[in-house]
């Protein structure tokens with residue numbers, strides 16, 4: 001697939017990517033967003049400022065370089081990137097722009113070592129990866145558009161209900177203006193809203209929090225202190241407001257064929273996709289433990305609905321943990337989801353699907369407990385409400 005000299009040249013840059021990868025990707029974003037301001041609407045400024053976007057891209061570039069002689073090893077990592085790109089509406093014509101800016105960033109950051117040969121090798125390697133992603137993304141775009149009610153690009157949906165779920169989380173029910181159907185999504189997937197706020201276009205992902213197959217999509221949004229989109233949604237979006245929406249995407253989904261026990265472990269607003277998964281799985285008879293950590297009862301969304309599902313399904317059990325309970329709160333436990341608490345919810349043979357979502361430190365802790373308690377790695381599933389980060393850092 002590659003010219004004979006490309007593989008050794010790329011491999012020779014692996015140590016440099018390990019030490020300078022984030023410098024390269026940060027420089028890359030600076031170049032790209034200043035020379036192509038039209039792409040700003042795709043990239044989240046907070047993820048830029050926090051460095052998580054540059055780390056996720058640097059991690060992917062390093063993984064690619066490290067596996068350049070056995071690309072099949074990367075296959076499990078690709079669907080997450082493909083789904084993220086498709087969710088946001090990345091197009092084939094964006095790839096040459098990213099490629100040019102990435103090569104320039106490599107040249108400018110590694111100026112003393114980035115020879116013409118190395119840059120040519122990276123140009124070839126980038127082109128191959130770009131084509132792989134373009135093809136995989138086109139296939140997902142086409143499949144989504146072909147679903148009953150499916151579409152490609154943006155569609156206008158209107159807010160038909162706005163419901164307060166807790167002190168900080170509010171749900172928005174969205175339905176087509178034209179009365180046409182909506183495609184059935186996979187429980188765990190998310191929508192992308194394309195918002196025009198004060199003359200700036202922002203794209204934000206929101207998990208679908210209701211059962212699939214309803215004539216509406218429900219998203220549930222936490223008011224983020226200082227957050228642009230979430231505060232705008234809470235304060236300015238009312239029943240009747242039209243919103244531009246990209247179709248459901250994501251691979252943090254329930255596998256409905258599996259019958260082994262299901263453990264949903266969420267913290268804070270991470271509860272949203274777990275609600276869709278619980279709604280979709282409850283009637284299957286599969287044993288389900290719904291473990292949710294919240295600060296206190298005021299911040300705890302969907303308690304009534306989860307209690308109702310647990311009361312009407314023998315296979316569903318809920319466990320709530322608050323770390324700062326108020327005097328009238330009634331959690332099952334006070335504190336954090338620690339190893340002992342998790343161990344009590346696991347079957348003795350550890351053959352369980354553990355779905356995990358919450359703040360980064362919560363996820364790192366629960367993931368580490370899951371691994372230490374013997375949950376098979378392939379059965380530990382997670383999503384980040386931002387760029388994917390390392391989980392075993394804890």
Ligand SMILES: Cc1cc2nc3c(=O)[nH]c(=O)nc-3n(C[C@H](O)[C@H](O)[C@H](O)COP(=O)(O)OP(=O)(O)OC[C@H]3O[C@@H](n4cnc5c(N)ncnc54)[C@H](O)[C@@H]3O)c2cc1C
Nearest residue numbers: 046049205206207220221222226227228229230272385386
């Ligand atoms: C797959 C996925 C699913 C998601 N599902 C949900 C969901 O179901 N519900 C939900 O509520 N959220 C969800 N999110 C998160 C959501 O997409 C938004 O990130 C969230 O609503 C915050 O967006 P915002 O525009 O309000 O905040 P932003 O404006 O993006 O700000 C986020 C934080 O960064 C800070 N910040 C912003 N700009 C800067 C800067 N330049 N420098 C330093 N700090 C800065 C802000 O003060 C704030 O604290 C999901 C994300 C993903 C990736």
Ligand code: HEM
Nearest residue numbers: 042043044047053056060084090094095098129130387388
């Ligand atoms: C070969 C080329 C590319 C690679 C290897 C790549 C890789 C990645 C990776 C690893 C992520 C993070 C995924 C995650 O969080 O799990 C990501 C996110 C993203 N990518 Fe790409 N990408 C490429 C091309 C592009 C192009 C052409 C665009 C077009 C504008 C683009 C736009 C984005 C955006 C907007 C995000 C989300 C960023 C965020 O959440 O803040 N990418 N990409």
